[in-house]
Amino acid sequence: MDTRAIATEPKVPRGRGDGTLAVGQVLQQRYQVLGVLGMGGMSAVYQARDLRFPSVTKLCAIKEMINLAPDPQLRAIAVQNFEREANILATLSHPSIPKVYDYFSERDRAYLVIEYIDGQDLEAYLADSQGLLPQELVLDWGIRLCQVLAYLHSHNPPIIFRDMKPSNVMLDKHEEIRLVDFGIAKLFQTGQKGTMIGTEGYSPPEQYRGATDPRGDVYALGATLHHLLTKQDPRVEPPFSFHERPVKAAHPAVSDQFVEIIGRALEYEPEKRWTSILEMQSALETVRGVPGGVAKPGTVRMSSSEIEPLWVFTCEDEVRSNPAVAEGVVFAGAYDNNLYAVDAQTGQFKWKYATEGGLASSPCVWQDRVFIGSEDNSLYCINAQTGRIVWTCPTQGCVRSSPRVEYNHVFFGSDDHHLYAANVQTGRVAWKSDTEGPVRSRPAIGDESVYFGCEDGAIYALDIRGVLRWRFTTKRAVTSSPTLDEGILYVGSGDHTIYALDVRSGWAVWRLRTGKPVISSPAVAKGTVFVGSVDHGVYALDARTGRQVWKFSTDNQVTSSPAFFEDAVYFGSVDGNVYSLDGRTGTLRWRFRTGGPVTSSPIIADGIVYIGSTDHRVYALVA
């Protein structure tokens, strides 16, 4: 096939060995070749000595270009063009442009004799440098490159450099910038097949349509500065992908202002770029003296006083679990042993039911019944209207797992190392399945299977009759409750990681490691997974790939499970706040301060957020 890849490093072309000038060879009876300085696709640069100065060693550089035009007429035109360009270059006079001494043609080759510069090009300089280059240095180069490009553009018609890139900028012995290679080589490349121009990474998009104007040099300079600051070689990145690779992500110390200037130079449409290199230069000059790393003030945060709860309901102890809402009634379990029912609109008390232990489990409503586990070892089924008991299902350990109803059965875990399936009408146990640790996670049910985490570190997949289908072992307890979406099970683990597992095979699709254990249960909406971590953060991850979309940091652990409603995400933090963030960007919409750590997770119904706090209260907030 004739597909070719861009060689990232210049390679000596095959079969060219005999074409290379030998050391000692003399051209035009005047220039003695001393060595090869560089090798491009169809050109080479040699170091040579000018023999007209026999008593001193006068060095020069000779650029050799092979004329590959297929027929004699085209070859002649190429030579004419070359001579015209060489003449223009010979008239240039700028400290940053090496002098052109001479040019000539021999057989199928054209030669340009220029000032030899003793130094290193910026590509090599960058490769040799440790760590990132300081902003001040790159800024200074940028300004000086603007000066020389502006000089070229000031000609009539403007001279377009067309090949701005780090390897075409030399840093000489005096740390001065010199532009070393003009687009002249391109004159010989028309109609060639099988040759790569190694500059693809820096050229503006319009150049591929054949358009050239000074704004093309603006783009290429932006690309060069981006490369110098980020150390990301654009030739090995997707073409024109600078905006997808922000400078700050690679080099956080660069100032916003500098980043914006580069961003504008790199606009796809020439009309949106700096209108001239001079305009870009003056913008760069204003950055000078502004210390790097000074970020603009962050998102404006609303004070909690602006958020007024619709109502507040006070229990006798902490509310650590999530409320449930159904038919205009909010149900909440508290550590005072009571399950409370309050009016969703007004927060008015309706009834309470006292179990024999604290309620860490979250209630689950099904038809006219509420199910909740208690630390008194039982699961309770309570009439939602009256608050009277229907049945209890005793186990051998605390029931901290939150129940879920499906297939007319209630599924829940117990600290007695079992997962239970009990008949929803009678409470009779249909089956229980053995694990190696307390089951505190809330089961997820779908596709005729039950999925849950266990303190033994595993995530279990049972078929609907309780027979093990597969097990996925993590390195720490799994308290997080799995969430099922489109054949993927999302779950956090005490081993700091969020896992996405294929429900059919149990293999991991992706995983993402956070800084601390993940107790929070994931929420999935619009192709995004939202989950909190004990590392204080809330993460938004692409559901398919696990790539982080954004992360928001609170001031303490996030064990609360996020809820998604109308493009916003809601959760509590141990820092005492309830947060609302923009789902796409992770920017703060509002936060509301409670009187204690918030481990409870929000439940949203009819545009109202219901959430408990360890300050003993249940809050109703407008989403």
Place this chain on the structure above:
Amino acid sequence: MPVNNSLATTQPMASLPVARRTPTGLRVGRVSDVGHVRDHNEDVLLTLETSQLGQQAPEPLGFFALADGMGGHEAGELASALAVRVVTHHLVNAIFKSYLFNEPRDASQPPLSEVLVNAVMAANMAVHDQVNGGGTTLTCALILGGRAYLAHVGDSRAYLWAGNRLRQITKDHSLVDRLVELGQISSGDALSHPQRNVLYRAVGQGEALEVDTYVEPLPSHYRLLLCCDGLWGMVGDEQLEKVLRSAATPQEACDQLVELANAAGGQDNITAVVVEP
């Protein structure tokens, strides 16, 4: 899932549906043809499938790797052949034993997408170290459980035909593809652009390589196509869709596709694999 209310009160067990899982194998068609213009074939296709019948049968597993080599002096063939071998070897080492014995999945094993990326990186190093002046595209797909996991570098392509629709899964790592994406040239211009064969990413070009991965949920009926540019450059999406929709078997689909590509000129080697459940 419909909730069955009728039997719940009296017979709790009966209300739970019976779990039914009867995995079957994958059906695979494959072809590699030199075309009408070239004198040798630089494409390589490797397929690996398991099928096991019986009560305890695991989900079927399929692995498909397609590489289109580039570079003169046989370097292209060497690169593509080496790449598919190394990528398959790495994959088999990483997952095959756990798969066969249905061992508990373990968090110390990387997710399947990462396994594939590691496999492609191993192929990249092998080509870089062992094939001078050669490179290759590499598109591979692992089918396991409810989804297909893909890893991809270059301009070979993966398509998924499902729900009567054909969708290109992979993105070409080619300069013209980017230009079309940015609206600088039309997709019509792309086919005749002087730099249409320029890739910005290929296996074996350096130690660093960014590998694209895709995870595609698979419906109960689908056809997955992997092919090189010798097919998609000659046969338009509409024709691809038509063949994938109408061919009786995956092998027939492959045979028809090669016929179409050759009828359109067969400018390059033509290689394709079609998989269905």
